[in-house]
Amino acid sequence: MTEFKKENPKLTADEKLNLLVEFGARISSELRLDKLLDIIARQITRMLDVGRCTIYLKDVERNELWSKIAQGRGLEHTEIRLPLDGNNIAAIVARNGETINLTNAYEDERFSMAIDMVNDFRTHTLLTIPLKNNNGKVLGVFQVANKADGTAFDKKDEGILLLLATLAASSIEIAKLYQDVHVAQLETIYRLAVTAEYRDQQDTRAHLKNISIISYLLALALGMTKKEAELIKNASPLHDIGKVALADNILLKPGRLSPEEFEIMKSHTIYGGRILEGAHSKVLQVAHKMSLYHHEKWNGTGYPKGLKGEEIPLEARIITVADVFDALCVSRVYKKAWKTEDAYLHILSESGKAFDPRIVAAFKKIFPSVRKLYTNQTPAEENIPTQTLPTQTGTAQNKISLS
Ligand SMILES: [Fe+2]
Numbered sequence: 001m002t003e004f005k006k007e008n009p010k011l012t013a014d015e016k017l018n019l020l021v022e023f024g025a026r027i028s029s030e031l032r033l034d035k036l037l038d039i040i041a042r043q044i045t046r047m048l049d050v051g052r053c054t055i056y057l058k059d060v061e062r063n064e065l066w067s068k069i070a071q072g073r074g075l076e077h078t079e080i081r082l083p084l085d086g087n088n089i090a091a092i093v094a095r096n097g098e099t100i101n102l103t104n105a106y107e108d109e110r111f112s113m114a115i116d117m118v119n120d121f122r123t124h125t126l127l128t129i130p131l132k133n134n135n136g137k138v139l140g141v142f143q144v145a146n147k148a149d150g151t152a153f154d155k156k157d158e159g160i161l162l163l164l165a166t167l168a169a170s171s172i173e174i175a176k177l178y179q180d181v182h183v184a185q186l187e188t189i190y191r192l193a194v195t196a197e198y199r200d201q202q203d204t205r206a207h208l209k210n211i212s213i214i215s216y217l218l219a220l221a222l223g224m225t226k227k228e229a230e231l232i233k234n235a236s237p238l239h240d241i242g243k244v245a246l247a248d249n250i251l252l253k254p255g256r257l258s259p260e261e262f263e264i265m266k267s268h269t270i271y272g273g274r275i276l277e278g279a280h281s282k283v284l285q286v287a288h289k290m291s292l293y294h295h296e297k298w299n300g301t302g303y304p305k306g307l308k309g310e311e312i313p314l315e316a317r318i319i320t321v322a323d324v325f326d327a328l329c330v331s332r333v334y335k336k337a338w339k340t341e342d343a344y345l346h347i348l349s350e351s352g353k354a355f356d357p358r359i360v361a362a363f364k365k366i367f368p369s370v371r372k373l374y375t376n377q378t379p380a381e382e383n384i385p386t387q388t389l390p391t392q393t394g395t396a397q398n399k400i401s402l403s
């Protein structure tokens with residue numbers, strides 16, 4: 001991987017060529033948009049030796065330009081949003097599709113100092129070029145500021161930036177499409193889960209949000225990779241999908257269920273398993289295990305199969321802890337909400353009985369973060385991805401919106 005270095009020695013023509021070849025190979029295999037933009041921004045920063053590089057992409061629905069990647073002083077992890085019809089340099093380039101090269105940004109009335117002000121940066125020279133696809137459609141803009149040697153951007157710099165943009169455009173388009181499909185898939189899963197839970201719970205969103213975050217944190221605490229943890233988080237809302245097959249007189253019965261009715265209630269695990277059986281996508285395969293086995297118990301006294309210990313898939317053992325904890329913490333027609341501390345003690349007391357001791361140990365570790373969920377605080381330090389949680393806002397640490 002080519003790392004951006006702060007002390008950037010002048011690159012020879014050969015080194016630049018090598019960087020370009022390596023760049024082409026790396027971006028063509030990267031499907032994650034955030035990662036891809038990061039690679040591109042680093043490459044631009046390195047090749048042009050600039051103090052700041054910002055990649056703006058068009059958000060057509062909101063008629064805005066947005067950027068999450070801004071290399072250089074002060075702007076890491078900052079999301080910037082600009083109106084596409086505004087009178088700022090990036091928007092003008094995006095609209096007109098033509099390069100703007102400023103030798104003294106502060107003397108140009110179209111330049112907005114707002115981003116500089118919040119980040120204690122002073123833009124001197126500024127080069128902004130359009131990012132176009134093969135058909136000439138503008139996808140966004142690349143913007144670089146302040147060459148390290150203090151000189152203005154020249155035609156050679158413009159050429160290099162345009163070349164990088166040309167190389168990057170199709171990768172960005174593909175990654176955007178891939179992301180759109182991924183988000184659409186997750187959103188469909190989430191809405192489906194809401195449908196299943198909606199009949200017997202009014203606070204469905206809170207329940208699904210809490211269990212997905214707890215499952216995610218548990219997976220990480222168990223040593224899973226971020227990718228594996230995200231799969232668990234995204235699949236978890238579907239654990240009770242089988243409830244769609246239960247009749248109202250069972251699912252919505254206000255009082256206690258008779259033994260016969262409880263037997264029917266238990267079948268929501270079987271139905272969930274059938275609904276998700278044979279799924280192709282990884283997330284639905286995980287959801288299948290969760291929906292079928294989330295009422296199994298570590299000591300073998302659960303249902304539907306009475307599996308014991310590690311016979312129960314790990315994903316199901318995780319969701320079980322998250323689901324029971326959240327169910328205890330909310331009020332229902334038939335019970336009051338438990339205090340989080342009491343629910344926590346209950347989880348600990350069931351270690352080795354209902355729950356896998358390893359997962360209870362992980363729960364112990366994450367409990368300080370979990371507690372925040374129930375006091376209306378976000379456990380921010382974990383930077384939890386929120387793609388399946390439409391009720392939450394984005395995860396960018398800073399947001400700047402300019403009018
Ligand atoms: Fe269930």
Ligand SMILES: [Fe+2]
Pocket residue numbers: 207239240323
């Ligand atoms: Fe649940």
